[in-house]
Amino acid sequence: MYIKKLIAALGESKVSQNETVLFHHSKDESIHPPAYPDVVCFPESRKDVEDILAIASEYNIPVTPFGAGTGLEGQAIPIHKGITISFEKMNKVVEYSPEDMRIVVQPGITRTALNQRVNRDGLFFPIDPGADATIGGMVATNASGTTAVRYGSMRDQILDLEVVLADGTVIHTGTNAKKSSSGYHLTGLFTGSEGTLGLITQVTLKLHGIPEYSMMARCTFESLEDCIGAVQTLLLSGIPFMRIELIDSVSIEMMNQQSGHSFPVKHSIFMEFAGFKRAVEEEVKLASEILLDFHASDWAVARSEKEKSEVWKARHELSYAFQHLDGLEEIGGDVCVPISRLPELVTFARERIDQSGLKGAIWGHVGDGNFHTSIIYNPNIERERNAAMETNDAIVHLAIEAGGTCTGEHGVGLGKKKFQQKEHGAALDVMKRMKQFYDPKGILNPGKILD
Amino acid sequence: MYIKKLIAALGESKVSQNETVLFHHSKDESIHPPAYPDVVCFPESRKDVEDILAIASEYNIPVTPFGAGTGLEGQAIPIHKGITISFEKMNKVVEYSPEDMRIVVQPGITRTALNQRVNRDGLFFPIDPGADATIGGMVATNASGTTAVRYGSMRDQILDLEVVLADGTVIHTGTNAKKSSSGYHLTGLFTGSEGTLGLITQVTLKLHGIPEYSMMARCTFESLEDCIGAVQTLLLSGIPFMRIELIDSVSIEMMNQQSGHSFPVKHSIFMEFAGFKRAVEEEVKLASEILLDFHASDWAVARSEKEKSEVWKARHELSYAFQHLDGLEEIGGDVCVPISRLPELVTFARERIDQSGLKGAIWGHVGDGNFHTSIIYNPNIERERNAAMETNDAIVHLAIEAGGTCTGEHGVGLGKKKFQQKEHGAALDVMKRMKQFYDPKGILNPGKILD
Numbered sequence: 001m002y003i004k005k006l007i008a009a010l011g012e013s014k015v016s017q018n019e020t021v022l023f024h025h026s027k028d029e030s031i032h033p034p035a036y037p038d039v040v041c042f043p044e045s046r047k048d049v050e051d052i053l054a055i056a057s058e059y060n061i062p063v064t065p066f067g068a069g070t071g072l073e074g075q076a077i078p079i080h081k082g083i084t085i086s087f088e089k090m091n092k093v094v095e096y097s098p099e100d101m102r103i104v105v106q107p108g109i110t111r112t113a114l115n116q117r118v119n120r121d122g123l124f125f126p127i128d129p130g131a132d133a134t135i136g137g138m139v140a141t142n143a144s145g146t147t148a149v150r151y152g153s154m155r156d157q158i159l160d161l162e163v164v165l166a167d168g169t170v171i172h173t174g175t176n177a178k179k180s181s182s183g184y185h186l187t188g189l190f191t192g193s194e195g196t197l198g199l200i201t202q203v204t205l206k207l208h209g210i211p212e213y214s215m216m217a218r219c220t221f222e223s224l225e226d227c228i229g230a231v232q233t234l235l236l237s238g239i240p241f242m243r244i245e246l247i248d249s250v251s252i253e254m255m256n257q258q259s260g261h262s263f264p265v266k267h268s269i270f271m272e273f274a275g276f277k278r279a280v281e282e283e284v285k286l287a288s289e290i291l292l293d294f295h296a297s298d299w300a301v302a303r304s305e306k307e308k309s310e311v312w313k314a315r316h317e318l319s320y321a322f323q324h325l326d327g328l329e330e331i332g333g334d335v336c337v338p339i340s341r342l343p344e345l346v347t348f349a350r351e352r353i354d355q356s357g358l359k360g361a362i363w364g365h366v367g368d369g370n371f372h373t374s375i376i377y378n379p380n381i382e383r384e385r386n387a388a389m390e391t392n393d394a395i396v397h398l399a400i401e402a403g404g405t406c407t408g409e410h411g412v413g414l415g416k417k418k419f420q421q422k423e424h425g426a427a428l429d430v431m432k433r434m435k436q437f438y439d440p441k442g443i444l445n446p447g448k449i450l451d
Numbered sequence: 452m453y454i455k456k457l458i459a460a461l462g463e464s465k466v467s468q469n470e471t472v473l474f475h476h477s478k479d480e481s482i483h484p485p486a487y488p489d490v491v492c493f494p495e496s497r498k499d500v501e502d503i504l505a506i507a508s509e510y511n512i513p514v515t516p517f518g519a520g521t522g523l524e525g526q527a528i529p530i531h532k533g534i535t536i537s538f539e540k541m542n543k544v545v546e547y548s549p550e551d552m553r554i555v556v557q558p559g560i561t562r563t564a565l566n567q568r569v570n571r572d573g574l575f576f577p578i579d580p581g582a583d584a585t586i587g588g589m590v591a592t593n594a595s596g597t598t599a600v601r602y603g604s605m606r607d608q609i610l611d612l613e614v615v616l617a618d619g620t621v622i623h624t625g626t627n628a629k630k631s632s633s634g635y636h637l638t639g640l641f642t643g644s645e646g647t648l649g650l651i652t653q654v655t656l657k658l659h660g661i662p663e664y665s666m667m668a669r670c671t672f673e674s675l676e677d678c679i680g681a682v683q684t685l686l687l688s689g690i691p692f693m694r695i696e697l698i699d700s701v702s703i704e705m706m707n708q709q710s711g712h713s714f715p716v717k718h719s720i721f722m723e724f725a726g727f728k729r730a731v732e733e734e735v736k737l738a739s740e741i742l743l744d745f746h747a748s749d750w751a752v753a754r755s756e757k758e759k760s761e762v763w764k765a766r767h768e769l770s771y772a773f774q775h776l777d778g779l780e781e782i783g784g785d786v787c788v789p790i791s792r793l794p795e796l797v798t799f800a801r802e803r804i805d806q807s808g809l810k811g812a813i814w815g816h817v818g819d820g821n822f823h824t825s826i827i828y829n830p831n832i833e834r835e836r837n838a839a840m841e842t843n844d845a846i847v848h849l850a851i852e853a854g855g856t857c858t859g860e861h862g863v864g865l866g867k868k869k870f871q872q873k874e875h876g877a878a879l880d881v882m883k884r885m886k887q888f889y890d891p892k893g894i895l896n897p898g899k900i901l902d
Contacts, residue, residue, distance in 0.1 A: 099683050100789040100820075122687060142632040153630050155639070156607060171878035176854030177787040178819045179604050181593040181643050181862045183875050183900065184882045188606070188639025192632050209689040232550050236573060238660040238726065240691065275689065276737070279730030286727070336628040338551040368629045369551075403627030411632045424634050427622035431635045437888055449634065 002059040003039050006083070009051040014042045014089075025066050025076070025084045029131070031329050031379075032074030032414050037064065037084035044089045046201040049164050053199060056083055057166060062446050065195040067137025068110060070129075072332055073413025075141060075194045079447045085199065087136050093117055094202060101207040102159065102176060107136020107200050114205075123207040126151040129409065130316045135203050141411035142192030146243040146312075149367030151208065153409065155191040162202035163190055166439045176204065189434075194411055195445040197438040211274035214242060215284055216308045219296040220266035224248075227267050228342045230294035231366050235339075237290060239283045243272040243312075244367040248350065251318060251361035258321040259314035264298045269366070270315060272308070318363060318374075329379045331388050335399035336370035336408030345402060349373050349395045356387040370408035397422070412449045420450065453510040454490050457534070460502040465493045465540075476517050476527070476535045480582070482780050482830075483525030483865050488515065488535035495540045497652040500615050504650060507534055508617060513897050516646040518588025519561060521580075523783055524864025526592060526645045530898045536650065538587050544568055545653060552658040553610065553627060558587025558651050565656075574658040577602040580860065581767045586654050592862035593643030597694040597766075600818030602659065604860065606642040613653035614641055617890045627655065640885075645862055646896040648889040662725035665693060666735055667759045670747040671717035675699075678718050679793045681745035682817050686790075688741060690734045694723040694763075695818040699801065702769060702812035709772040710765035715749045720817070721766060723759070769814060770825065780830045782839050786850035787821035787859030796853060800824050800846045807838040821859035848873070863900045871901070 007015045016022075017039050026034035038061075043049045056063045062082030069076055078084050087108030095104040098121040105114060110132045114125050127138060129145040137143070139161065144153040151157070160174035163186075173186035190197055221227035231244060247255065247268045256262055271287065273280045288299055302308045337345050346362055353360035353375060364371025373395055377388035396406045396419055406412075406419035420428050432450055435442075458466045467473075468490050477485035489512075494500045507514045513533030520527055529535050538559030546555040549572040556565060561583045565576050578589060580596040588594070590612065595604040602608070611625035614637075624637035641648055672678035682695060698706065698719045707713055722738065724731045739750055753759045770783070788796050797813055804811035804826060815822030826842055828835035847857045847870055857863075857870040871879050883901055886893075 097789065097791060099687075099791045101686065102789065142636070144630060144632075148630060152607070153632075155636065156603070165881070169877050169881070171881055172876065173878060175851075175856045175874065176789045177821075177856045177859065178790075179595060179599060179787055179821060179859050180856035181595075181604075181858045181860050182856045182867065183863065183871060183878065184648070184885055185593070185606065185639040185643055186878060186881065188636040192636055197635070209687050211689055235552065236550075236660050238662055240726075275691075276730065276733050278733045279727065282727050282729045336630055338548065338553065338627045339629075340548060340550045370628075370630060400626075405626045405628045405631035405633045407632045408628065408630050409632050412634065416633065420634060423626065425623065426620050427624060427637060428634065430616070430620070430622055430637065433888070434635055437884070 002055050002061055005055045006039065006041060006052065009055065010041060010043070010048055014044065014048065016040045016042070025086060028069050028071040028074060028076050030072045030074050030415065031331060032077055035077050035079045035081065037078040038081050040084045040086055042086050042089045046162065046164065046170065049085065049199055049201050050168060050170070052083060052085060053164055053166065054168055056443050057441060060441055060443060062443050064445050065136070065140065065199060067108065067134035068132060070131035070133045071137065071141065071413065072410045073415045075411055075413040075448055077414070079414070087134060090201070098123060102204065103207055104202060104204045105135055107139070107203060108134050110134050111138065118207055119210065122210050124210045125205060126208055127154055127157060135205070136200050139191050139200055139203055140194050142409070144409040146245060146365060148365060149241050149244055155188055157206050158187050158191055158203060159206060160204035161187055161190050161200050163198040163200055165198045166441065166444055174204065192411065194413065194448045196435060196449055197444065213277040213280050214272055214274035214308070215280050216270070216272050216302040216311060217284060217287065218268055218270045218300050219291055220264050220268045220298040221294065221296055222266070224267055224346055225343050226294045227269060228339065228366065230291050230296060231269065232339055233290050234287055235367060237286060239273070239287060240275065241271060241367055242274040243270070245270045245315060246364055246366035246371065247315065248346070248362040251363045254321045254361055255314050255318050258317060261314055270311065318361065327378060328376050331375050331377070331392050333373040333392050333395055334370060334408050334410045335396055335404055335406060336368060337399050337402045337404030339369040341402040341404065342366065342369055342371070345399060346371060348398055352391045352394050356391045358384060358388055358391070368408065369404070414448065417449065417451060453506050453512055456506045457490065457492060457503065460506065461492060461494070461499055465495065465499065467491045467493070476537060479520050479522040479525060479527050481523050481525050481866065482782060483528055486528050486530045486532065488529040489532050491535045491537055493537050493540045497613065497615065497621065500536065500650055500652050501619060501621070503534060503536060504615055504617065505619055507894050508892060511892055511894060513894050515896050516587070516591065516650060518559065518585035519583060521582035521584045522588065522592065522864065523861040524866045526862055526864040526899055528865070530865070538585060541652070549574060553655060554658055555653060555655045556586055558590070558654060559585050561585050562589065569658055570661065573661050575661045576656060577659055578605055578608060581770060587651050590642050590651055590654055591645050593860070595860040597696060597816060599816060600692050600695055606639055608657050609638050609642055609654060610657060611655035612638055612641050612651050614649040614651055616649045617892065617895055625655070643862065645864065645899045647886060647900055648895065664728040664731050665723055665725035665759070666731050667721070667723050667753040667762060668735060668738065669719055669721045669751055670742055671715050671719045671749040672745065672747055673717070675718055675797050676794050677745045678720060679790065679817065681742055681747060682720065683790055684741050685738055686818060688737060690724070690738060691726065692722060692818055693725040694721070696721045696766060697815055697817035697822065698766065699797070699813040702814045705772045705812055706765050706769050709768060712765055721762065769812065770823070778829065779827050782826050782843050784824040784843050784846055785821060785859050785861045786847055786855055786857060787819060788850050788853045788855030790820040792853040792855065793817065793820055793822070796850060797822060799849055803842045803845050807842045809835060809839055809842070819859065820855070865899065868900065868902060
């Protein structure tokens with residue numbers, strides 16, 4: 001019945017019940033089991049989104065937004081069926097102001113498409129979660145990645161969101177101004193809300209100037225303590241790193257196998273420096289001196305674009321390295337802790353992974369205290385599955401106890417709901433009431449973040 | 452009756468009805484008329500704040516938080532009387548982790564006291580609104596200032612807030628981790644909420660490394676268009692300015708009178724560069740070349756600490772220059788617009804001020820598109836008072852129409868309530884309902900931001 005109404009409102013071309021389309025919208029890149037929506041809508045405008053939401057509200061049908069399907073916590077899986085809204089046709093640049101370093105886009109544009117548009121003007125959008133996610137999806141999960149050490153997360157890039165609320169109200173959360181102290185800050189609230197409070201139909205982003213010059217460097221350490229001590233000192237020194245990544249020895253081994261590189265199989269830091277050429281050369285020199293104090297070895301630099309991009313490609317593909325092991329699954333963690341607690345956390349994670357008898361890698365955005373664990377298991381062997389889950393859970397619990405968070409950038413979705421009480425305490429009840437406030441019928445991506 | 456309860460709960464030393472104390476807490480640095488609270492409480496712990504709020508809630512008494520009284524929009528004026536909570540005794544450092552570049556403080560600590568504590572470790576807290584405000588007050592208004600072009604606003608510095616809600620619940624909005632994608636982002640919501648949603652009892656802040664070297668430069672322009680065109684090009688060039696300030700010719704004249712300097716009386720840009728010495732030298736060279744393209748004159752640099760601090764002192768005191776004119780009052784504006792709209796806005800502001808027959812200055816944080824207007828009038832002459840208000844209103848209306856905000860950093864308080872509907876549209880109703888959600892009895896700083 002409601003599907004007929006959707007077709008009447010949007011036209012047949014924007015509503016699909018095709019099996020292949022439903023399948024494509026049943027899953028993301030996580031291990032969470034797929035679930036088919038009943039119907040997929042392809043809005044082309046905010047008006048279409050409003051129409052869908054009005055019908056969903058009338059018939060009490062769950063609505064799940066879908067970007068590029070690259071999420072890692074099942075946010076786009078319609079576990080309660082109903083309507084999936086694919087934003088793939090809402091992928092336009094609405095307004096672009098290079099002189100203000102600002103762009104207004106629809107949520108379905110991908111970050112590479114966005115960058116292709118602005119790079120020619122010497123500008124770029126820095127947030128780089130690895131996957132070619134849509135901007136809407138990145139807003140919904142508050143994505144970040146390797147460049148967060150310099151530019152922050154998605155939340156730090158957003159000037160304004162246009163949001164359709166459950167009751168049909170359309171609001172703007174901000175303005176085109178770079179900063180504001182007016183009203184309540186709703187931008188931060190909707191960012192990271194995973195489609196559970198409203199549907200984002202337009203995003204106004206800050207852009208940044210492409211640095212004139214960049215250089216990559218890497219080095220290795222015998223101990224994790226030295227490695228993290230070095231990073232702390234490097235950050236205190238004021239070097240404005242573009243990237244600073246920890247890759248543990250097991251992960252280096254995987255990277256070598258996967259990419260054909262032959263990086264020394266030791267705990268390593270991969271760094272990128274970016275800015276004016278003379279400044280970068282100075283920073284690299286200072287960094288190399290600091291690193292010597294921490295017994296770093298195998299210092300190597302890369303200046304050419306080709307060399308740099310090959311190394312970062314190998315690093316980015318690390319997260320996919322495991323997924324290509326036939327028949328095996330990977331559970332990924334992305335806890336974030338104060339940097340002083342990193343040695344303890346990373347050591348604990350390594351010990352627990354080794355004790356589990358499973359293979360697993362540790363790497364991450366060490367400048368933010370955010371690190372990833374990838375634990376590989378055979379989903380058909382119950383002992384392996386349980387060991388993988390228990391190991392992951394133990395790492396998350398320790399991270400929260402260390403003053404950290406269960407997720408630095410992947411979001412809560414389905415997999416991290418169980419940690420919300422421990423992490424947020426009394427605030428969780430406030431969050432639940434906020435959900436009730438914004439979505440009294442519970443139709444907006446139900447079952448994500450909160451139960 | 453409730454005052455007796457306050458004394459019983461807190462002890463006599465923390466509760467005052469002394470006339471001088473009431474007077475001191477009746478006003479801030481704005482032109483809004485003073486209003487006396489019935490009683491001032493001086494909590495020393497979160498527990499004290501909880502007790503005050505429980506009593507206020509039981510007796511339906513308004514509660515107004517008070518920091519250093521340096522606000523510019525009447526946020527701390529208890530217009531509905533009742534209880535004022537002075538945070539002056541809650542001014543401790545709770546926890547300090549230099550290696551994590553993080554500090555936990557009570558809300559009553561001032562930014563200079565905070566900096567004194569951390570500077571010795573090569574760290575600093577960059578947000579500099581000019582006045583020596585408390586951190587709690589700066590959170591409540593989402594303050595910023597001259598360094599926002601590099602470090603952002605208060606909201607960008609906060610990892611966690613401890614908040615006592617109207618119903619007595621104590622929540623933490625974040626963790627000690629540098630970033631998180633867990634739960635709903637309440638930190639951003641409470642920042643800038645001016646005590647209307649809850650009372651902040653603890654703040655966890657990011658710190659930054661003190662740059663190794665800094666240099667100041669200034670130059671002048673014949674036209675505002677050239678001046679702002681130059682700033683746009685400088686920002687696109689990727690120079691990480693520490694400060695970049697526009698000061699119009701009228702303001703320069705006032706600065707010279709006030710400080711004894713003899714800066715050329717023309718539209719000027721004052722810049723600060725900071726980082727590694729060689730990088731700074733390189734940036735200054737590049738900036739001077741770009742500025743020549745925009746016909747800049749009177750290029751001058753300052754390297755010594757003494758020279759630099761004298762110039763910035765003169766700049767900071769500009770906002771007080773007018774207040775010292777006997778018997779006159781000053782209405783201050785702080786709109787923020789996309790930088791491409793600045794020439795239009797600044798030109799309009801200058802024309803309207805001149806047409807009003809009043810004296811007024813224009814200066815501001817041009818890198819953010821945020822500028823201040825100070826219009827001076829005799830409050831006893833109705834024509835002058837009206838002309839000052841009308842001129843200020845006209846500038847704000849044009850700023851909002853240009854896609855900007857009525858307040859870049861001072862907050863809404865009493866003076867900018869009338870612009871909320873125009874700026875936020877449908878979102879204002881959501882904000883009103885959020886206020887109702889968090890403060891159903893309307894006892895938290897009533898009459899601020901919203902009516």
